[in-house]
Amino acid sequence: MADLQRKRFRLDWGGYSLDMGEKTLVMGILNVTPDSFSDGGNYFSMDRAVEQALAMEADGADIIDIGGESTRPYADEVTLEQELDRVVPVIEKLSKIVKTPISIDTYKSEVAEAAIDAGAAIINDISALSFDSNMVSVAKKTDVPVILMHIKGTPKDMQNNPVYDDLMGEMKSFFNEAVSRAEAGGIAKEKLILDPGIGFGKTADHNLEILRDLKEFESLGLPLLLGSSRKTFIGKILDKEPENRDTGTMATVAAGIMNGAHIVRVHNVKMAMETVKVMDAILAGKITGL
Numbered sequence: 415m416a417d418l419q420r421k422r423f424r425l426d427w428g429g430y431s432l433d434m435g436e437k438t439l440v441m442g443i444l445n446v447t448p449d450s451f452s453d454g455g456n457y458f459s460m461d462r463a464v465e466q467a468l469a470m471e472a473d474g475a476d477i478i479d480i481g482g483e484s485t486r487p488y489a490d491e492v493t494l495e496q497e498l499d500r501v502v503p504v505i506e507k508l509s510k511i512v513k514t515p516i517s518i519d520t521y522k523s524e525v526a527e528a529a530i531d532a533g534a535a536i537i538n539d540i541s542a543l544s545f546d547s548n549m550v551s552v553a554k555k556t557d558v559p560v561i562l563m564h565i566k567g568t569p570k571d572m573q574n575n576p577v578y579d580d581l582m583g584e585m586k587s588f589f590n591e592a593v594s595r596a597e598a599g600g601i602a603k604e605k606l607i608l609d610p611g612i613g614f615g616k617t618a619d620h621n622l623e624i625l626r627d628l629k630e631f632e633s634l635g636l637p638l639l640l641g642s643s644r645k646t647f648i649g650k651i652l653d654k655e656p657e658n659r660d661t662g663t664m665a666t667v668a669a670g671i672m673n674g675a676h677i678v679r680v681h682n683v684k685m686a687m688e689t690v691k692v693m694d695a696i697l698a699g700k701i702t703g704l
Contacts, residue, residue: 419697420674423637425559425605430515430535432476432559434637434676438690441477441517441679442470443643446500447484463504464511471514473684477536477677478512480505480529481519485540487573487613487646497525502532509533517561523548530556540565540614542592543599550599561607561639562592566615576615581623582630585610589634607677609639612666618647625666628673640670641679664689671697 422435432439446463467478482500483492497520505516509532517536518529523546526537535558542562543549553560564585566576578584589608597603608631610624621642631638642648648662649655660682667678667686671693680686695701 420676421632421635423676427558427605428535432515437694438671438675439476439677440474440683440686440690441479441639441677442467442473442475442683443679443681444470444478444480444504445484446480446482446504460504460507464507467504467508467512470683471512474687475514475683477517478508478514479517479519479538479679480508480534481538482525483520485519485569485614487569489569491570494522494524497522498528501525502528505529505532505534521545521549523552527552527556530558535559536561538609539563540569540611542588543595544592550596550601553596554600557605559605559607560596560601561609562589562596563609563614563641564588564611569614572615576617576620578620581616581620582627585624586631586634589631593634593636603636607637607639608634609641609679612640612642613645613647618650621645621647625669625673628670628675632674637676638674639677639679640667640675642666642670643678643680643682660685668693 420435425432444463444467470478480501482497501518508516515535516533517538518526518534519538520526521539521541526549537553537558538561539549540563566572593603593606596606612621612624628638643663644656644659648659648666652659652662663680664685667689670678678686
């Protein structure tokens with residue numbers, strides 16, 4: 415059982431606190447976009463977005479992740495103005511009525527700064543601070559936790575035959591560089607979280623290898639976030655469309671938790687909460703205290 419225990423981390427900032435390791439945290443996905451791969455258009459209106467956020471909080475979400483630009487494979491970029499118009503009003507409203515910390519899913523520094531001014535409390539950057547040179551300074555100035563995700567290429571081209579000589583080794587090198595970039599910019603290592611970027615410049619087999627060998631990233635000494643929800647590789651295994659991949663998603667959530675994930679990012683928070691409770695009990699070897 416000792417091999418299954420995760421290292422514990424604690425984040426305290428701006429009136430928020432997250433304990434990671436004793437229990438798995440659940441991040442709920444809220445895409446305020448018309449074209450995200452799974453739920454595009456479902457929460458594009460203010461009322462539907464607020465309703466979904468409140469439902470996720472009621473279901474037990476530890477973080478609500480709001481994004482205004484689809485980063486699905488081959489997606490076109492949206493303008494800065496479009497992204498700001500989509501996320502800032504929703505965050506302003508939600509920050510007044512939810513207690514759950516809100517993360518902003520963006521690689522644009524202007525969006526991150528505006529979102530934090532509106533009430534967001536975490537930056538979730540798919541580029542690990544590399545697409546926008548000003549993101550490091552925004553993260554330092556706002557002093558919020560930052561999620562660094564691995565990506566090979568950009569959303570527009572990342573699935574054009576991604577190739578690795580040593581998948582896990584290359585990803586660890588990427589993360590070491592990203593952490594160094596953050597620290598050189600004045601961001602405390604204690605505020606960083608790593609996301610292996612399932613589906614971002616990886617084949618289906620790459621994604622399975624990452625899930626199987628996720629524990630290798632523990633050597634980097636930072637919390638791990640897993641974002642496998644409804645991804646294409648699950649659809650290939652089950653021959654199901656995105657909206658019917660929640661059962662497969664929960665299998666990946668369970669595998670991720672067994673292999674060291676501290677946070678799981680999902681569309682279906684209610685189902686994930688049940689999966690997490692069972693998996694955490696298995697890791698602990700007991701039900702008491704959960």
